[in-house]
Amino acid sequence: MATGYNCSPVNGSSVCTTICGDGIRLSGEQCDNGNQTGCVNCATAIGYTCSSVNVTSVCSSVCGDGILVTGEQCDNGNHTGCLNCIVVAGYTCVPVNGSSVCSTICGDGILLAGEQCDNGNQTGCINCGVVTGYNCQPIGGSSVCTTICGDGIRLAGEQCDNGNQSGCVNCTIVTGFSCTPVNTTTVCTPVCGDGIFVAG
DSSP states (O other): OOTTEEEEEETTEEEEEEOTTSSOOOTTOSOOSSSOTTEETTEEOTTEEEEEETTEEEEEEOTTSSOOOTTOSOOSSSOTTEETTEEOTTEEEEEETTEEEEEEOTTSSOOOTTOSOOSSSOTTEETTEEOTTEEEEEETTEEEEEEOTTSSOOOTTOSOOSSSOTTEETTEEOTTEEEEEETTEEEEEEOTTSSOOOOO
């Protein structure tokens, strides 16, 4: 009997069939790797490709086909967030209906498309959105956020901010003035009796 076949007597003759799952690929079998990953019942599994090596089959995942299989971190057809079946830094990928859905990780300090800012949820950027009164710029793959001086919104690091009106210049209180926070802005008035003459 030939290797890889199973023969049984039938009506005084022998009927021989291939032995599926023995690791020997023969005619009529798409693959046979001993029922390892990628080959099920001698048929190539969805998301895999199998090739013959000597008498057996070697199966590997088809990366980029949009079918998530064992050995792939992700597979969304090589769209955003998943490249060569590896999750791109700054993304998270989850299996959905046999494929992968990838989205940015907001707050990880990596600025990606779809995020206004990302500085790790530090001052000026919350939930990847720029906080009112701040300006965020992309620097080194992240975001650096600073207050907008002169916008009339007083924030941490600003002595005052009344929109650069009298008494407050470059977010610093001008000599001869007293500035008081009111709601989110600053009201500055001349200090009477300090010996400094302020016009107006």
